[in-house]
Amino acid sequence: MIDRRNFLKLSALGGGAVFMSGLYGRALAASGSQSAAYAGTDDFYFVQMSDSHWGYSGDANPEAANTLKKAVAAVNALETKPDFIVFTGDLTHTTDDPDLRRKRMGEFRAIVADLKVKPVHFMPGEHDASLDNGAAFKELFGQTHYTFDHKGVHFIVLDNVSDPGARVGDEQLDWLKADLGMQPANARIVVFTHRPLFDLAPKWDWATRDGDKVLALLLPHANVTVFYGHIHQEHHHRTEHIAHHAAKSLIFPLPAPGSQDKRTPLAWDATKPYKGLGIREVETELKTADYQLSEFPVIKG
Numbered sequence: 001m002i003d004r005r006n007f008l009k010l011s012a013l014g015g016g017a018v019f020m021s022g023l024y025g026r027a028l029a030a031s032g033s034q035s036a037a038y039a040g041t042d043d044f045y046f047v048q049m050s051d052s053h054w055g056y057s058g059d060a061n062p063e064a065a066n067t068l069k070k071a072v073a074a075v076n077a078l079e080t081k082p083d084f085i086v087f088t089g090d091l092t093h094t095t096d097d098p099d100l101r102r103k104r105m106g107e108f109r110a111i112v113a114d115l116k117v118k119p120v121h122f123m124p125g126e127h128d129a130s131l132d133n134g135a136a137f138k139e140l141f142g143q144t145h146y147t148f149d150h151k152g153v154h155f156i157v158l159d160n161v162s163d164p165g166a167r168v169g170d171e172q173l174d175w176l177k178a179d180l181g182m183q184p185a186n187a188r189i190v191v192f193t194h195r196p197l198f199d200l201a202p203k204w205d206w207a208t209r210d211g212d213k214v215l216a217l218l219l220p221h222a223n224v225t226v227f228y229g230h231i232h233q234e235h236h237h238r239t240e241h242i243a244h245h246a247a248k249s250l251i252f253p254l255p256a257p258g259s260q261d262k263r264t265p266l267a268w269d270a271t272k273p274y275k276g277l278g279i280r281e282v283e284t285e286l287k288t289a290d291y292q293l294s295e296f297p298v299i300k301g
Helices: 025-031 064-076 098-112 133-142 168-180 211-218
Strands: 008-011 018-021 045-050 085-087 120-123 146-150 153-157 190-194 221-229 237-240 242-246 279-285 291-294
Touching: 045 064, 064 098, 064 279, 085 221, 098 133, 098 146, 168 211
Parallel strands: 018 291, 045 085, 085 120, 153 190, 190 221, 221 242
Antiparallel strands: 008 018, 045 279, 146 153, 237 242, 279 291
16 A cells, blocks of 8 residues: 555645645555545545547557556546546547547447546547547537536636647637636636646647647636646646646556657557556645645556
């Protein structure tokens, strides 16, 4: 068992949130550990899943037809159920065929329908949306950007993938500005997006071309956290007091940002077939506006 007191702490600047990162987190509850930290309180936790790339077939994951299903089973095995689940993009693997794109999305939706936790929030990745400006995604999953509120936290889902130029765009920026204008300066705000909002590795398409405009709108708010996917690995970054946290993928890991010339999947390891893949839980402490991050693998071991 991983003792949470030994997790890596990522302390926020200026009195913001505290983040902790571990290996198995609440997944250990499925094997008998006790997890009742939030019983009788308004604190809550949710699960982030990302980059399942349903429809992928290749050497980087010979088990691609089973990995998403195993991830669903892992979440269903949690002893303490999360309040909700969010998929931060690339639900399916890209295809030029619009009929196949919709078929893959339908298959993905049927698989995740087995999740015992509701609601489940979806957002597109560029594999889902960039070739048709999100048309197929909207048909099967609804809007590509929206907000929701849960127990004192305002959640904003941003779309920085439907535009093939990797932009949020003026229309959505105006929408975001209007939404933030209705939130107090000390509101607890969580942003979900697919690509990073900062320039992590632009050469690899790990950036949002107008992400600086998004951050300029977010910075006046004291308690903002961004969770994203796209880069297929855990990564932590700060823009002043705003913390950004990338999640592992459910299909294959990618190399560290800028560590090689081309962005290619890490080699499959038959002895550790799920190495580098994972699911994230995010626990909230509302009184202090703190979040605790725990990473756990698709298959423990």
